[in-house]
Amino acid sequence: MQRIRIKKLLSEGIAGQDISVCGWVRTKRESKGIAFIALNDGSTQDTLQLVIPETSPAFQKLSQCNTGAAIRAAGVLKESPAKGQRFEVEVVSEIEVFGDADPATYPLQKKGHTLEFMREIGHLRPRTNTFGAVLRVRNILAEAVHEFFQDRGFIWVHTPIITASDCEGAGDLFTVTTLDLEKLPKGNGSVDFSQDFFGRRAFLTVSGQLEGEFLAMALGDVYTFGPTFRAENSNTSRHLSEFWMIEPEIAFANLRDDMELAGDFFRFLCERVLEKCESEIAFLEKFYKNTSIAELKTLSEKSFVHISYSDAIKELERAKEKFEFPVKWGLDLQSEHERYLTDKVYNGPVIVTDYPQEIKAFYMRLNDDGKTVAAMDVLVPKIGEIIGGSQREERLDVLTERMRESGIPFENMAWYLDLRRYGSAPHAGFGLGFERLVQYITGMQNIRDVIPCPRAPQTIKF
RNA sequence: UCCCGGGUAGCUCAGCCGGCAGAGCAGGUGGCUGUUAACCACCCUGUCGGGGGUUCGAAUCCCUCCCCGGGAGCCA
Numbered sequence: 001m002q003r004i005r006i007k008k009l010l011s012e013g014i015a016g017q018d019i020s021v022c023g024w025v026r027t028k029r030e031s032k033g034i035a036f037i038a039l040n041d042g043s044t045q046d047t048l049q050l051v052i053p054e055t056s057p058a059f060q061k062l063s064q065c066n067t068g069a070a071i072r073a074a075g076v077l078k079e080s081p082a083k084g085q086r087f088e089v090e091v092v093s094e095i096e097v098f099g100d101a102d103p104a105t106y107p108l109q110k111k112g113h114t115l116e117f118m119r120e121i122g123h124l125r126p127r128t129n130t131f132g133a134v135l136r137v138r139n140i141l142a143e144a145v146h147e148f149f150q151d152r153g154f155i156w157v158h159t160p161i162i163t164a165s166d167c168e169g170a171g172d173l174f175t176v177t178t179l180d181l182e183k184l185p186k187g188n189g190s191v192d193f194s195q196d197f198f199g200r201r202a203f204l205t206v207s208g209q210l211e212g213e214f215l216a217m218a219l220g221d222v223y224t225f226g227p228t229f230r231a232e233n234s235n236t237s238r239h240l241s242e243f244w245m246i247e248p249e250i251a252f253a254n255l256r257d258d259m260e261l262a263g264d265f266f267r268f269l270c271e272r273v274l275e276k277c278e279s280e281i282a283f284l285e286k287f288y289k290n291t292s293i294a295e296l297k298t299l300s301e302k303s304f305v306h307i308s309y310s311d312a313i314k315e316l317e318r319a320k321e322k323f324e325f326p327v328k329w330g331l332d333l334q335s336e337h338e339r340y341l342t343d344k345v346y347n348g349p350v351i352v353t354d355y356p357q358e359i360k361a362f363y364m365r366l367n368d369d370g371k372t373v374a375a376m377d378v379l380v381p382k383i384g385e386i387i388g389g390s391q392r393e394e395r396l397d398v399l400t401e402r403m404r405e406s407g408i409p410f411e412n413m414a415w416y417l418d419l420r421r422y423g424s425a426p427h428a429g430f431g432l433g434f435e436r437l438v439q440y441i442t443g444m445q446n447i448r449d450v451i452p453c454p455r456a457p458q459t460i461k462f
Numbered sequence: 463u464c465c466c467g468g469g470u471a472g473c474u475c476a477g478c479c480g481g482c483a484g485a486g487c488a489g490g491u492g493g494c495u496g497u498u499a500a501c502c503a504c505c506c507u508g509u510c511g512g513g514g515g516u517u518c519g520a521a522u523c524c525c526u527c528c529c530c531g532g533g534a535g536c537c538a
Contacts, residue, residue, distance in 0.1 A: 026499090033495045049498080067488095084498050105472080109488045110499050113473065116531065172536090207538090232536055233463060245538060324534090335534075388538060433538030446531090458529095 001074060007044035013077050013087055020074045021048060021089065022098075024127060025065050027110045035062055039073065042126075045133055045279040049080065049088040050095075058095040067110050068101030068127070115449055122462030126452065130287070133280035134450055137273060138438045144272035145225055145246055145434075148265055154221045154248065159208030161227065165412060166203055172231040173203035174241075204229035207431060208247050210363075210416055213392060216249035216427055217419050223248040225434075233457050237446040238383055240435060242455035249429035255365075255374040255391040258428035259351055262378055262387055263304045265432075266349070270300035273441055281442075290382075290443025299348070304378065306351035309333075312341060319344075332359045335384055342381040349380045362406040364390040365426075366398055376430070380440050389430025396420040 001020040009019060023041030030036075033054045038047035050073050052058050058073065065071060075091040082088075103109065107121050108128060118125040125131045146156065162176050178197040179185065185192040193201040208224040215222045228245040248265075250257060273281065274296050285292045307315070316327040316337055321344070325334040333352070341350050354372040357364070364373035378387035393399040399420055403410065410417075438450040448454035453462050 029497045029500055031494065031497065031500085034497080036497050036500090038498075047498095051496080054495090080496095082496055082498080103489055107472070109473080111473070111488055112499080117473065119530090228538080230537075234536060235463085236534080236536090237532080239537070243538070383538095385538065431538060436538060 005043040006041045006048045015079050017077050022072045025069045049085050050091050052091045058091045061095045064097045064100040066103045068106045070098040072096040133283050134442050137277045137280050140276045144269050148268045149223045154223050155219045157215045157222045159211040159224045163205045174229050174231045176202045212249040216251045220251045244434035246432045251427045253428045267300050270296050304349050304351045305346045309355045330356050338379045338384050342379050352377050362402045365393045386436045387430050387432045391428040394424045
């Protein structure tokens with residue numbers, strides 16, 4: 001008999017049918033003459049209740065069916081006479097035990113475990129309710145990202161993971177090399193990368209944006225969705241050294257269009273999660289209380305509030321709150337300032353736009369005031385920046401001037417300037433940190449808990 | 463990288479003004495004809511993070527190193 005996934009069984013099953021299910025035992029409850037097993041196969045948040053009467057040959061196998069054991073069970077699907085589940089399976093024939101799990105040593109027992117403890121057993125934590133929920137939400141979000149852009153005619157482009165451009169200014173880079181680290185070739189005291197694999201120094205990408213721009217200048221609307229690497233020594237609950245980023249780039253568009261896209265995108269993603277992950281969110285709501293179906297519903301319907309940087313500064317100056325860092329036009333917003341805006345003033349996501357040019361990247365389009373640039377940051381409660389974007393500077397003379405001011409070396413940027421030389425057009429885009437999105441939607445407080453194998457300083461075990 | 467707070471049983475934690483190492487959960491055994499992180503009874507569990515020092519005596523005080531968490535910076 002073919003195995004059926006529990007998700008399918010619970011939604012499409014018909015009472016009376018013979019079925020075969022495979023999965024891992026979550027809990028076992030034994031009474032005189034009858035036993036119950038809660039079985040999970042990862043396809044859904046819900047467990048399937050197996051009922052094993054004393055008369056079943058399977059009853060003899062119960063001693064091996066401890067929490068964590070992998071089993072197959074065959075029986076009859078029935079409407080459950082008890083509360084807690086609609087269906088259950090009465091196991092009339094044998095249970096096959098693929099692999100048992102010694103309860104004396106198996107770390108996951110039927111009790112609550114802290115997230116900190118689960119981080120130490122990275123290979124087993126996907127078997128918990130919490131990680132099952134988070135990883136299924138992550139999957140639905142990834143699918144929804146493609147659905148959103150594909151439906152709007154965006155082309156998914158694959159920008160390189162290994163790159164030579166080191167001038168984007170977004171944090172420290174990992175070097176990629178095949179040189180013998182024991183005896184590095186030296187020239188003028190420093191390493192001679194001309195002898196390296198690519199003939200020059202290469203890095204892991206920190207952003208696909210610059211490549212995304214030239215693809216948008218040919219294909220119109222594009223997006224990337226891939227891994228990104230930052231070698232910053234960041235030890236926080238919202239930074240990873242390896243994370244996934246989504247970067248749409250849209251041609252013939254300005255900051256307004258960019259903001260609208262970001263808002264539509266975000267709302268769509270919330271909508272899909274509500275539609276497809278209700279039991280996952282309900283579980284996370286019940287156990288962690290940092291997300292809720294009601295909150296996601298609000299997010300899926302509400303437009304982002306937006307405020308200019310200058311107005312945000314005025315708002316902060318008016319605040320009764322005492323800030324540790326100074327509030328002054330020209331200074332960057334600190335975490336405490338962002339949190340004040342999202343948590344206290346607006347109680348939800350906020351887009352801050354038009355920052356002073358000095359505190360933003362060289363490629364952002366200079367506004368007519370000559371002081372600010374067409375930048376936007378989407379800030380959300382608790383996490384802070386989840387999206388960073390801008391309209392790009394498409395005017396050759398303005399761009400070269402800003403590069404000069406920012407000390408960007410021209411030699412490796414010829415191709416980037418070419419885009420402004422030939423058929424230049426207004427364009428804009430943004431970057432969304434995928435794990436921060438998953439974090440926000442699921443309410444997980446630490447970003448290391450929304451990716452199977454977190455990479456961070458001193459952290460690469462699993 | 464900086465600032466705080468931690469590290470004691472498999473897990474979560476109490477014990478910390480020095481004096482015999484504790485609880486809850488998990489696990490084991492037995493009981494119970496339908497349980498829902500079942501219930502009841504009994505039982506088991508220790509490199510008190512590592513190293514050094516003070517002391518008659520250190521989980522407890524001091525130094526040092528390691529690890530974890532929270533916050534900050536950098537950013538998505």
